[in-house]
Amino acid sequence: MRRVLILGAVLLLAALAVSLVEDPAPATSSPTGSPLAPETTQQPTEVNAISDRCKANGPEQMRELIEQLAELCEPAAATVDQAWGTSWAQGSRQRTQLTIAGGVDELAELLKRTDTKGLVETAAVTVGPKNAPADAVFVNGPAFVELSDLGREVVLTHELVHVAARATGDSAAPTWLEEGFADYVAYRYTDLLPRQVAEEALAAPLPEALPATDDFDAAGAEVAVAYGRSWAAVMLLAERLGSDAAVKSFYERTVDAGIGDALRSAGFENENDFVQAWRQEIEELAAA
Incomplete structure (x- = not known):
């Protein structure tokens, strides 16, 4: 929604x-x-x-x-x-x-x-x-x-x-990845600036953790922030992995082996390592 x-x-x-x-x-x-x-x-x-x-x-x-x-x-x-x-x-x-x-x-x-x-x-x-x-x-x-x-x-x-x-059959990925990937694909050819895609997320304080499923409740006050942050997370993955096929493989790996294994396959030591890189990505997108 x-x-x-x-x-x-x-x-x-x-x-x-x-x-x-x-x-x-x-x-x-x-x-x-x-x-x-x-x-x-x-x-x-x-x-x-x-x-x-x-x-x-x-x-x-x-x-x-x-x-x-x-x-x-x-x-x-x-x-x-x-x-x-x-x-x-x-x-x-x-x-x-x-x-x-x-x-x-x-x-x-x-x-x-x-x-x-x-x-x-x-x-x-x-x-x-x-x-x-x-x-x-x-x-x-x-x-x-x-x-x-x-x-x-x-x-x-x-x-x-x-x-x-x-x-x-790939419907069990983390919600932030499902929604972030969907936005990544949907916005990719629009020529919109990052602040147009994720204004609320880029203006909010830097997050400490990836968005939880409850953050995507359409009736919630911070739902736009959750979507923007998820988009930024997938932007980071796309930059790191370099191709659509690799991003899709990452998505599928989270379903088959879990998010930790998928992040390690993408070159991150663990989820905390990814979160730190993601926070930096948000800062860079906000400055773009």
Whole structure:
């Protein structure tokens, strides 16, 4: 989920988190036992749009946004392909499902929530059964409409990174790495300055520890700081490792062997060593 944040003259988002369903809903596997995408809610007077990489649907009042998102999915998915490869979008997963809600009440219903806490500020949520491919993205239409074209592409790219990681079984990385990597990919070709991407994080006092999962609560006051710091952490890793393939391998190693092993493979003695380098990275980004 992402909280709408004004960065310079561009409306972007600063708090996006993957929403995992702890228990798969009934009928979420095929006759062969392979997981299926979460069901989407059929909405009155539903509008549908399709492109090579996405299927978008939502209410009539969101028609223009629905059609734009289906089209925008093409460059967003291509950006993810460059960073993650193309295995995440093969076969039945070739097209990601985008469901656009007409408001927060509708979004809460799609998410099977009984309240709308934090949803006003939420632009999009990637959902799916835990430990299964997640190929559905729920979009808060009114929040998305307020974004610039660049902001929309950034958010959609960020969400598709989550879809890619989960579709290839890499959904158990630390939250700061999941979110930081998604922002790293989403912002990489925008030409935005560091202070435009992570203004609140770069202005805050230097952190003592990496962001915890609770720091990414969309209703929290410091969520933008958590996302900006996570982006800075992945920027450091990208500089140290030197290639998209190496950053992806680091990500996968955290899932398979743990964060300590992954950090050692990247040349850091331990997490404290990484934190010290990360603090220096934040200082350098703030001065850029």
